[in-house]
Amino acid sequence: MLAVPAFVADLIQRAWDATVRHGSIRAKTRAAKRFARFGEGTVLLFPTTALMGEQRIEIGAHTHIGPLATLSTGMPTTAHLAGPPILTIGDRCLLGKGIGIVAHERIEIGDDVFTGHFVYITDQNHGYEDLVEPIGVQMWTNAPVTIGEGSWLGHGAVILPGTRLGRHTVVAAGAVVRGEFPDHAVLAGVPARLVRRHDGERWVRVPRPEA
Numbered sequence: 001m002l003a004v005p006a007f008v009a010d011l012i013q014r015a016w017d018a019t020v021r022h023g024s025i026r027a028k029t030r031a032a033k034r035f036a037r038f039g040e041g042t043v044l045l046f047p048t049t050a051l052m053g054e055q056r057i058e059i060g061a062h063t064h065i066g067p068l069a070t071l072s073t074g075m076p077t078t079a080h081l082a083g084p085p086i087l088t089i090g091d092r093c094l095l096g097k098g099i100g101i102v103a104h105e106r107i108e109i110g111d112d113v114f115t116g117h118f119v120y121i122t123d124q125n126h127g128y129e130d131l132v133e134p135i136g137v138q139m140w141t142n143a144p145v146t147i148g149e150g151s152w153l154g155h156g157a158v159i160l161p162g163t164r165l166g167r168h169t170v171v172a173a174g175a176v177v178r179g180e181f182p183d184h185a186v187l188a189g190v191p192a193r194l195v196r197r198h199d200g201e202r203w204v205r206v207p208r209p210e211a
Helices: 006-023
Strands: 050-052 057-059 070-073 087-089 100-103 107-109 120-122 124-126 140-142 145-147 185-188 193-198 203-205
Touching: 087 100, 100 107, 107 120, 120 145
Parallel strands: 050 070, 057 087, 070 100, 087 107, 100 120, 107 145
Antiparallel strands: 124 140, 185 193, 193 203
16 A cells, blocks of 8 residues: 655645534534524534434533534434424533434433543333334333433443433443432443442442342
8 A cells, every 4th residue: 555645644634624623513603503502612523423303402501522423302203393402411511422312302411421432322212022023113112311410421331211310420431321320429330230329428339239
């Protein structure tokens, strides 16, 4: 393979940097106006993977969302319809590359939430009760999701329908989370469980439940 001359590589890099800079969505741009709210100082980096139903998405101020993000509300056949916001992202959040957030009922992400790359959050699951119909076309179930303010979700974490995370919660990389958890908690594992909590004075380990 022939080496690319340095000046060509430099031109390519400059062109890409300019594309990212001008292709990213920022407050007051035409793309930002499609959202229910797109706060001052917020940026959604180019390129995105998929944006659907932006008119039902609220994003606070000074939030940074990495490239390859998927932000989706509703189904493809209903995403164009008006309605109250069902996906809310707070102020000063930092959401990593490749994040996927798919909302059908309600997902609320508090202020100052940070995530690693390729985190997935959804409030919908498909049923699997019918043994004949493909799972993908069976009736779905929805349950709202809340991520408490100041929380951290590690790389590749998955947040499933019905999850409620308290404030300042840590979710370990690769954890699969479902359920309700208190403030100041550390969750890890598949399925995730509470491994540490703050008792008001210090962090303490939480023993594994006996089988």
